[in-house]
Amino acid sequence: MFRRSKPETTTADAAAVTAREGGKGRPTPTRREAEAAAKARAKVPRTRKEIAQQQRQAKIESSQKVRSAMKTGDERYLMPRDKGPVRRFIRDYVDSRFSIVELMIPLLIVTMVLGYSGNPDLRSMGNTLLLGTLLLVGVDLVLLRRRVRKEIARRFPGEPLKGTTYYTITRAMQMRFMRMPKTQVKIGQELPEHYR
Template sequence: MFRRSKSEAEAVPATSSSKEGGKGRPTPSRREAEAAARARARGPRDRKEAARRQRETRAESSRKVREAMKTGDERYFLTRDKGPVRRFIRDFVDVRFSFVELMIPVLILTMVLGYSGNARLAQTGNLVLMGMLLLVVVDILLMRFRLRRELTRRFPDAPLKGTTYYAITRAMQMKFMRLPKSQVRIGQKLPEHYR
């Protein structure tokens, strides 16, 4: 049997259990794993334990969904967000500059002008706000027509029911608030195939 001398053993670095990409804990023995599996398979003893297990399961499920919404892992998406058509719609909306992005600064400006005490400035602020709302409506209508054209070109056999509502609700949100998180940058060229 090959044996290392004491100096050779000290020269070899000790491996850390928290290595990069590792699970950070030792692998359980077979006996421990089987005992844990039996404990999970055993039904709850009373109503409180059943409710606790159900809460833990729901919390774990919602944690996975939240994490997937941030990272773009489609396995854990909600049903309304799954599929290549929905992914294309999200990318189509996210790649455009939308006038909705300017709504909060315009609202703040309108509020400041409204509380300035000057009636003329307040009226100007209201006109700016109305003009901005009109721009948002026109922008959304143009987006809808372009989106429908692209969907019929890219997904000729896919049903289009609900796609306009999905796109408009996403477009009406500020970019940093959209879930699932945006996977494209503004102005980026979209891939031709989403299958």
Template sequence: MFRRSKTETPAPEATPKPDGKGRPTPSRKEAEAAARARAKVPRTRKEIAQAQRSARTESSQSVRAAMKAGDERYYLPRDKGPVRRFVRDFVDSRFSFIELMIPLLLVTMVLGYSGNERLASIGNTVLLGTILLVVVDMVLLRFRMRRQVAQRFPDEPTKGLTYYAITRALQMKFMRLPKAKVKIGQGLPEHYR
């Protein structure tokens, strides 16, 4: 049995530098092979299509990530401008009945499949009442939003703003792109320019 003497100390463990890259430097052979693989030109139609598809996928993922982060350079043309930013904030800052729709649909389905006619009719009534509330909410959204846009942006065209606001309001808040920057009930800034 071997015993370690008291004078021996264990070898120090290599700790990565805080400013290091976190991986070993590739050898020259590996680096040249990687460069050749990147420079390889697709030869067949199938390889060309696959390369284009992967480039489109990478591009769309980077644009989507930038939109989620709030970078306005990558917004779609329909989302650009101070008026559209105000409409997004206006819709995001208010409570919408559409957010209650999915839980109420689940309740309606449970009541409908319960086998009891009375419960099924109550479920249908709740569903129709919710749809009516959503329609009334969208009409009120339109009038309030148009009034606010006319006050804040008197010289700007308002074509398409109602459709933009309603389509945004009909989406669940966590699914909206560009991401919501204001919370429900939060006051809106005075200027958007």
């Protein structure tokens, strides 16, 4: 009865009192929470230099995945031009046959030796050998194109043939050990009937 009565405090007054006494108005984060927040802040790039470095790192990782896929034939990471069952069939078909392009480098070396020999007869023989080789390569590529298109029409009915000729010829014009994606079949190996 003779006591003093305390004034009733509202929540706004309580927050103001807490802010004055302790300062921040929220509980102190645990060490684990503080470290997690610091890691999250560190991952977010702040400057253009950090953004460029992060993009460069992502590009390096992506190219490493593509490079390893080119060696193993993993379809998930291949470039779009190499993906799909039709492209895989073209690669296997070209790789399973022996082509005259495989002999191009040795024949070019022989042609150069004959050309620089100084003898006009040997030089003319070298030129004839070079022209004959180029003619055989052209005939081989035309026949290869026809066979591949025929096989694609048989194995993949309804698939568009657009781009298959270019893909076939560029694959066939490379030396076997330089082809990317790497060859997965041996010369003369029987190909599976279904590629889906």
